[in-house]
């Protein structure tokens with residue numbers, strides 16, 4: 001068997017970084033060999049740097065405990081130790097853009113959880129089951145950055161996985177209007193109940209910037225490649241409300257949708273059941289076997305019971321019924337830090353490796 005690719009995690013001490021560390025523990029293709037974060041963490045072992053702020057129930061993997069955390073701003077030195085990086089940092093947008101481009105220019109592929117490059121025209125923003133074809137803009141991006149091997153690929157906002165896959169499976173019927181309200185877990189803000197006691201017994205009807213992302217990013221995912229750039233789709237029209245609710249993990253969405261050609265309920269259920277994408281065809285290690293699972297029970301999917309479906313990489317739907325104002329309404333659910341964050345990025349990296357974009361240096 002060939003050696004595993006060496007992976008660096010930039011922002012490895014944060015909430016998403018910890019998920020990367022956990023998900024990559026025992027990964028068949030990738031091995032975490034280097035971790036970086038802010039200058040505050042640099043020089044400490046990984047175990048020391050996350051002491052008192054390890055957010056997962058699984059313990060810190062033995063293999064990373066003694067890795068000495070590096071300063072993420074030492075780009076050349078860090079990049080020289082790895083084949084590619086995952087990036088999940090809490091910094092200003094322009095700083096993240098510059099940092100990710102600096103890594104890419106060293107010839108290092110960057111798979112990012114950050115939103116900074118989601119609208120850069122030659123950076124693919126990918127849900128691997130939906131728009132793997134957008135990877136073709138990488139060649140143009142490499143030319144712009146002056147590298148033959150480095151590039152940036154990003155994953156979209158965590159909220160949209162709760163309704164976009166279900167709508168995507170119905171694209172042949174031409175969705176024209178979508179109303180989605182998302183009920184989002186506190187881990188989406190990098191928090192748990194210890195960090196954010198005000199969320200106990202509470203709902204906050206505002207998540208900064210989230211509604212714009214939830215309305216616009218699906219159109220980029222459904223966009224086309226024209227002249228080596230992604231051009232966003234013009235339909236459907238999407239409006240959203242994004243609400244923070246007192247759950248640890250899992251974003252749930254209630255969705256209303258109109259179609260150009262209204263499908264039957266049976267057609268919708270059949271399309272959801274049958275939907276497969278490139279990750280399933282390639283049998284990528286993190287790909288869910290069943291991407292969309294429909295629950296017949298009228299009180300499902302539930303966040304607590306169903307967010308971990310397919311190891312947190314599947315999405316679930318339920319309560320599909322005709323509506324008095326729209327053609328249909330339904331409920332969707334996805335795990336925000338697995339499918340919606342680190343897991344989604346690991347799946348993108350697996351796709352990039354399988355398609356030849358990430359190779360050993």
Ligand SMILES: NC(=O)c1ccc[n+]([C@@H]2O[C@H](COP(=O)([O-])OP(=O)(O)OC[C@H]3O[C@@H](n4cnc5c(N)ncnc54)[C@H](OP(=O)(O)O)[C@@H]3O)[C@@H](O)[C@H]2O)c1
Pocket residue numbers: 010011012013014015016017036037038039040041042072073088089090091113114115157158187188189190336337340341
């Ligand atoms: N939480 C989610 O569900 C979620 C979902 C999708 C996307 N995201 C995105 O992922 C990114 C990280 O989110 P998070 O929730 O993991 O944040 P977080 O828990 O606050 O972690 C932030 C990470 O960034 C590092 N960092 C901060 N300032 C830095 C600097 N100047 N240079 C280098 N590293 C620096 C931190 O290092 P220290 O430990 O040394 O401070 C830490 O590793 C954000 O862009 C966020 O929008 C989060």
